[in-house]
Amino acid sequence: MQDYCITKLIGLENVIVSNIVETDTHLEIFIETKPCHQSCPQCGERTRSIHDYRLQKIRDVKFREMYTYLILKKRRYKCTSCGKRFYERYRVLQALLIKVRTANFKEVAKELGLGHSTVIRWFDRYYTYKNHSLPQILAIDEFKGTTEKGKYQCVIGDPRGFKVFDVIQDSKLSTLKDYFRSLPTHRVQMVVMDMWQPYKILAQQLFQNPIIIVDKFHYARHNFWALERVRKRVQKSFQDKDRKSMKKLRFLLHKPKEKLTTREQELLQYYLELSPDLKKAYQVKEVFKKWMTQSNERNVRLNLEQLYQAIDESGLDEYQYMKRTFKSWEKEIINSFIYPYTNGYLEGINNKMKVIKRMSYGIRNFQRLRNKVLCSLI
Numbered sequence: 001m002q003d004y005c006i007t008k009l010i011g012l013e014n015v016i017v018s019n020i021v022e023t024d025t026h027l028e029i030f031i032e033t034k035p036c037h038q039s040c041p042q043c044g045e046r047t048r049s050i051h052d053y054r055l056q057k058i059r060d061v062k063f064r065e066m067y068t069y070l071i072l073k074k075r076r077y078k079c080t081s082c083g084k085r086f087y088e089r090y091r092v093l094q095a096l097l098i099k100v101r102t103a104n105f106k107e108v109a110k111e112l113g114l115g116h117s118t119v120i121r122w123f124d125r126y127y128t129y130k131n132h133s134l135p136q137i138l139a140i141d142e143f144k145g146t147t148e149k150g151k152y153q154c155v156i157g158d159p160r161g162f163k164v165f166d167v168i169q170d171s172k173l174s175t176l177k178d179y180f181r182s183l184p185t186h187r188v189q190m191v192v193m194d195m196w197q198p199y200k201i202l203a204q205q206l207f208q209n210p211i212i213i214v215d216k217f218h219y220a221r222h223n224f225w226a227l228e229r230v231r232k233r234v235q236k237s238f239q240d241k242d243r244k245s246m247k248k249l250r251f252l253l254h255k256p257k258e259k260l261t262t263r264e265q266e267l268l269q270y271y272l273e274l275s276p277d278l279k280k281a282y283q284v285k286e287v288f289k290k291w292m293t294q295s296n297e298r299n300v301r302l303n304l305e306q307l308y309q310a311i312d313e314s315g316l317d318e319y320q321y322m323k324r325t326f327k328s329w330e331k332e333i334i335n336s337f338i339y340p341y342t343n344g345y346l347e348g349i350n351n352k353m354k355v356i357k358r359m360s361y362g363i364r365n366f367q368r369l370r371n372k373v374l375c376s377l378i
Contacts, residue, residue: 018073027066032073033088040079041086051078051085061099061112097127101376104360120368129374131166134183139192140199141343142171143350145357147366155349159192159341164349164377167370173198180206192341194218195329214332215343216292222322223288227253229318230281238274246271253282256289280314300337304330352377 019030037046058070075088099108100123109116135158145153150170157164168179180202190211193199195218203210231253235246252260252268260268272279287310291303304326311319326333336342353373363369 022066025067027063027068028071029060029068030071030073033075035075038077038086038088040077040082040084042084043079043082045079045081047077047079047081049078049080051076059114059118061114067113097123097375100127100372106360123371124368127371127375129371129378131183133165134180134185134188135161135163135165136187137190137192137341138188139341139343139346141194141346141350142196143353145353145366145369146362146364147369148364149366153366153369155346155353157346157349159343159345162345164374167353167373169366169370171196171198173202176202177206190339190341192343194343195325200332211335211339212332213335213339213341214329216336217342217344217347219326219329219333219336220292222325223285224254226316226318226322227281227285230277230316233318234275234278253285257286277316281316281318284310284314284316284319295337297338300334304334349377 015031015033017029017031021028021030035048035050037048039046054074054076056072056074058072060068060070062068076085077088078085099111100119103111105119105123106116108114109119112119134156137158137160138156139159140154140156142152142154144151145167147153147169150172152171154168154171154176155164156166156168169175176198185207188207188210190213191199191203191207192213192215193203194215200212203212228250231246231250238246249268249271252264255264272282284307287307291300291307295303308323308326311323356373356376357363357369360372363372
């Protein structure tokens with residue numbers, strides 16, 4: 001009972017404290033572990049044959065504002081099959097790993113009285129994570145990690161269970177194929193993604209007839225972009241007075257019609273009367289809004305056809321790209337109205353990962369960035 005309380009107090013579990021020596025400057029805690037079967041790193045055979053012991057002095061986190069050292073009685077085993085001698089693996093830095101979850105390496109080093117490089121070296125050595133499964137509903141997205149592996153990394157998760165599964169070193173199709181081929185893919189029934197063609201190819205080739213869902217944000221912004229292109233083109237043809245004051249029009253064009261004040265309605269109507277193309281674009285935007293807000297699995301296809309018709313009647317080139325994109329992803333867009341899953345959770349995770357990277361002033365080593373992210377989020 002006494003040993004248990006001591007190990008809990010100093011943040012060490014599954015170790016035996018044999019002695020504690022306190023000096024004026026530091027604290028020394030002598031620890032060891034119980035012998036158990038070990039796997040030989042050379043041949044994989046299990047053994048309990050002990051070859052010898054050695055003492056290792058490990059600088060640990062501060063305790064009662066005193067520098068603390070763990071005097072670990074390291075056990076070396078001998079494989080009875082191939083004769084290989086190897087050390088037992090230890091995990092004695094739980095306190096450090098807990099603090100790394102919420103702070104950068106430099107802050108942890110300063111708080112615990114350790115060297116910056118020491119904290120990074122221990123983190124790289126003792127924190128590892130390997131994903132062995134995939135969810136039934138898989139969400140995939142990319143974020144800008146800027147590591148030595150590439151500018152963009154990929155993150156996968158479960159939008160229903162709100163769980164991050166892994167971070168992949170880049171978003172190349174070949175890398176993603178190699179990664180998913182190493183995992184059991186039979187459980188994946190749905191894939192939520194943005195409108196990037198390699199993700200679609202990946203889902204169709206590696207998963208068994210998955211339902212592909214496009215995140216609503218990624219196709220809704222095509223309407224925003226088309227309307228903005230029309231506004232900028234029209235704005236160039238106005239006189240100086242109208243062109244300068246028209247900069248405020250951007251917010252009025254995208255603001256819901258029912259939320260416009262009387263003054264805003266008058267101003268919006270004034271500019272729409274100045275340009276027939278702008279008026280047509282605004283009408284298409286209203287048809288798009290109706291399709292987004294009033295569609296369900298029964299009428300989504302009919303309302304989408306009405307949107308296509310409104311785009312054709314407008315005759316605006318800026319909306320033709322949007323129509324072609326929607327035609328290419330039509331089935332996946334319609335699925336987003338049938339199934340209630342989006343990439344919203346992963347977008348939030350992407351923001352958290354950017355915060356983690358910014359707190360650390362950037363992490364160029366991909367494996368370290370991945371472990372730091374997963375350590376903080378899982």
